[in-house]
Amino acid sequence: MTALKNDRFLRALLRQPVDVTPVWMMRQAGRYLPEYRATRARAGSFMDLCKNPELACEVTLQPLDRFPLDAAILFSDILTIPDAMGLGLYFSEGEGPRFERPVRDKAAIDALGVPDPEQDLGYVMDAVRTIRRELQGRVPLIGFSGSPWTLATYMVEGGTTKTFARAKGMMFDRPELMHALLGKLAEAVTGYLNAQVAAGAQALMIFDTWGGTLTPHDYREFSLAYMQRIVAGLTRSAQGRQVPVILFTKGGGQWLELMADTGCDALGLDWTLEIGDARRRVGDRVALQGNLDPCTLYASPEAIRRSVARILASYGDGSGHVFNLGHGIHPEIPPEHAAAMIEAVHELSPPYHVE
Amino acid sequence: MTALKNDRFLRALLRQPVDVTPVWMMRQAGRYLPEYRATRARAGSFMDLCKNPELACEVTLQPLDRFPLDAAILFSDILTIPDAMGLGLYFSEGEGPRFERPVRDKAAIDALGVPDPEQDLGYVMDAVRTIRRELQGRVPLIGFSGSPWTLATYMVEGGTTKTFARAKGMMFDRPELMHALLGKLAEAVTGYLNAQVAAGAQALMIFDTWGGTLTPHDYREFSLAYMQRIVAGLTRSAQGRQVPVILFTKGGGQWLELMADTGCDALGLDWTLEIGDARRRVGDRVALQGNLDPCTLYASPEAIRRSVARILASYGDGSGHVFNLGHGIHPEIPPEHAAAMIEAVHELSPPYHVE
Numbered sequence: 001m002t003a004l005k006n007d008r009f010l011r012a013l014l015r016q017p018v019d020v021t022p023v024w025m026m027r028q029a030g031r032y033l034p035e036y037r038a039t040r041a042r043a044g045s046f047m048d049l050c051k052n053p054e055l056a057c058e059v060t061l062q063p064l065d066r067f068p069l070d071a072a073i074l075f076s077d078i079l080t081i082p083d084a085m086g087l088g089l090y091f092s093e094g095e096g097p098r099f100e101r102p103v104r105d106k107a108a109i110d111a112l113g114v115p116d117p118e119q120d121l122g123y124v125m126d127a128v129r130t131i132r133r134e135l136q137g138r139v140p141l142i143g144f145s146g147s148p149w150t151l152a153t154y155m156v157e158g159g160t161t162k163t164f165a166r167a168k169g170m171m172f173d174r175p176e177l178m179h180a181l182l183g184k185l186a187e188a189v190t191g192y193l194n195a196q197v198a199a200g201a202q203a204l205m206i207f208d209t210w211g212g213t214l215t216p217h218d219y220r221e222f223s224l225a226y227m228q229r230i231v232a233g234l235t236r237s238a239q240g241r242q243v244p245v246i247l248f249t250k251g252g253g254q255w256l257e258l259m260a261d262t263g264c265d266a267l268g269l270d271w272t273l274e275i276g277d278a279r280r281r282v283g284d285r286v287a288l289q290g291n292l293d294p295c296t297l298y299a300s301p302e303a304i305r306r307s308v309a310r311i312l313a314s315y316g317d318g319s320g321h322v323f324n325l326g327h328g329i330h331p332e333i334p335p336e337h338a339a340a341m342i343e344a345v346h347e348l349s350p351p352y353h354v355e
Numbered sequence: 356m357t358a359l360k361n362d363r364f365l366r367a368l369l370r371q372p373v374d375v376t377p378v379w380m381m382r383q384a385g386r387y388l389p390e391y392r393a394t395r396a397r398a399g400s401f402m403d404l405c406k407n408p409e410l411a412c413e414v415t416l417q418p419l420d421r422f423p424l425d426a427a428i429l430f431s432d433i434l435t436i437p438d439a440m441g442l443g444l445y446f447s448e449g450e451g452p453r454f455e456r457p458v459r460d461k462a463a464i465d466a467l468g469v470p471d472p473e474q475d476l477g478y479v480m481d482a483v484r485t486i487r488r489e490l491q492g493r494v495p496l497i498g499f500s501g502s503p504w505t506l507a508t509y510m511v512e513g514g515t516t517k518t519f520a521r522a523k524g525m526m527f528d529r530p531e532l533m534h535a536l537l538g539k540l541a542e543a544v545t546g547y548l549n550a551q552v553a554a555g556a557q558a559l560m561i562f563d564t565w566g567g568t569l570t571p572h573d574y575r576e577f578s579l580a581y582m583q584r585i586v587a588g589l590t591r592s593a594q595g596r597q598v599p600v601i602l603f604t605k606g607g608g609q610w611l612e613l614m615a616d617t618g619c620d621a622l623g624l625d626w627t628l629e630i631g632d633a634r635r636r637v638g639d640r641v642a643l644q645g646n647l648d649p650c651t652l653y654a655s656p657e658a659i660r661r662s663v664a665r666i667l668a669s670y671g672d673g674s675g676h677v678f679n680l681g682h683g684i685h686p687e688i689p690p691e692h693a694a695a696m697i698e699a700v701h702e703l704s705p706p707y708h709v710e
Contacts, residue, residue, distance in 0.1 A: 163685050274570075295523035295527075
């Protein structure tokens with residue numbers, strides 16, 4: 001493989017010295033970019049785009065051609081694993097992801113198989129290989145998965161939910177069933193992420209989108225425990241380099257210490273806590289990724305720059321910070337506003353990296 | 356007025372000794388009750404129900420006739436103030452509250468008047484008086500308002516929002532405009548809550564539903580500061596009794612210390628933190644209200660009882676705890692499950708109140 005030309009993202013995740021604070025954006029390949037919308041229109045459905053390695057590669061690289069980002073992230077969906085388990089993923093207009101066959105009882109959970117990544121999710125591995133080839137070492141490629149709890153909520157509910165009625169109902173009433181489901185998912189996610197590393201992913205991120213809807217007690221038992229199991233089973237180096245692992249629980253700001261104890265390398269932060277406070281809490285155990293309120297990008301470039309400056313100052317001197325939004329970029333954001341954020345990070349951060 | 360027969364809710368909010376932990380539920384008068392749905396169908400629209408003091412009283416009392424609750428809460432909407440300011444509140448099926456005339460520029464904010472509670476919101480004050488009369492001292496009546504920030508988000512967006520694009524856009528780009536709007540709202544909310552006390556409300560609660568969507572920096576400046584201003588301006592006693600004030604920022608678990616410093620009497624907690632940890636953090640400055648995950652009520656009465664027991668044990672010995680859900684009860688909950696929660700609180704809490 002080609003040598004990596006810009007490794008500051010990987011170095012920051014491992015708290016090694018860098019020249020400037022690296023930056024990327026969750027959902028950086030997405031609807032706010034006209035070139036993405038054009039490819040998406042050509043592809044057919046959203047899943048057609050995910051399942052076409054050439055087109056997935058194309059949209060993965062689009063934001064890198066436009067902005068000086070320090071990392072690429074595989075374009076895919078968090079629900080590829082349940083789809084490969086046979087639940088029949090589809091997207092209905094305005095309702096988000098849906099499953100044809102939700103998983104609601106013991107028989108359905110017992111019937112679930114753990115997918116073979118190369119066989120059942122080969123399109124993802126092909127996309128990783130294609131992207132790595134096309135990246136030509138410009139920046140590292142991040143692989144990812146949803147967390148077991150997050151995947152389980154969609155699988156039990158049959159789609160998105162505001163109330164988590166069925167998923168939490170199962171968790172409270174039949175915890176042994178929920179644990180059986182989460183155990184299978186942890187095994188599936190571990191294999192899936194390791195296959196992404198084998199295919200060329202250089203860092204990994206676990207998106208626990210719905211862990212923050214749990215009580216602290218239930219978070220530890222039904223989400224964190226399974227992420228910890230995954231972290232323990234991951235391939236942590238490839239091609240002579242460490243493969244850093246980032247955990248991100250949206251709404252998990254109160255549980256950073258617990259998350260840092262899983263053995264991951266970095267924590268993703270949403271915007272509801274000061275990154276400087278987060279740094280004091282986790283000490284030198286993990287790097288931190290975040291944490292600009294994604295709504296800041298609705299504002300003017302001047303306001304964006306002020307907010308970037310505040311976060312850089314809050315984190316303070318030294319490495320261990322990857323700049324990002326606290327959640328995915330919203331579809332209506334003008335691309336110039338994303339550019340203003342990225343430029344501000346690169347321009348304003350060098351003073352924090354003077355030896 | 357009739358003497359209060361059950362004052363354990365007021366006593367717990369002031370951290371005075373009680374025999375059992377008092378309990379009520381946010382949105383206890385609501386769609387999960389068939390009798391509510393019947394009255395609602397008779398009333399016409401949701402706002403017709405809010406604006407009819409006799410029917411608002413009827414639905415306020417319905418949960419008390421069914422369950423041994425320790426408090427009543429005025430049936431009303433958080434958006435009555437913007438409606439009285441002339442924004443034209445209406446509810447569209449499936450889309451929640453909407454305003455005919457959103458507030459998006461300086462001219463619109465300058466044009467806003469501060470409503471006179473008895474003149475412009477007389478239907479609310481009439482409802483408070485009617486409920487107090489009909490309650491006959493069974494339990495105390497809670498008055499309430501939305502927080503300035505929460506009201507402002509609806510007023511600027513023109514309805515509910517997932518992204519807060521316009522409200523946060525104004526906050527970041529034109530903070531002076533947002534402050535002008537929040538200042539008027541703080542004045543309006545103060546007058547509105549004081550009028551509720553004059554009409555008979557015996558405790559007050561401020562619902563900061565959307566404060567938790569802010570960064571800590573913006574929360575202090577755009578939400579907390581205005582709640583603090585309101586708390587400082589409230590009538591804190593009536594008819595020879597203290598009128599306790601409860602602040603509730605959903606998603607505000609990271610900011611409890613700041614909230615306790617406002618001078619309020621109690622904090623509402625959502626379910627994302629252990630109530631025992633919250634108690635250690637705020638010490639004896641405030642009482643705590645909460646914090647069962649509302650989804651627990653989807654589960655069986657046995658599972659509900661276990662979760663109630665865990666929260667009571669987490670809070671521990673002594674007064675200062677009002678049991679509640681961490682958010683409003685969901686519309687699909689079977690009323691028997693709410694009954695199981697209330698019964699469990701009353702049955703399991705006396706050992707924590709032995710001298």
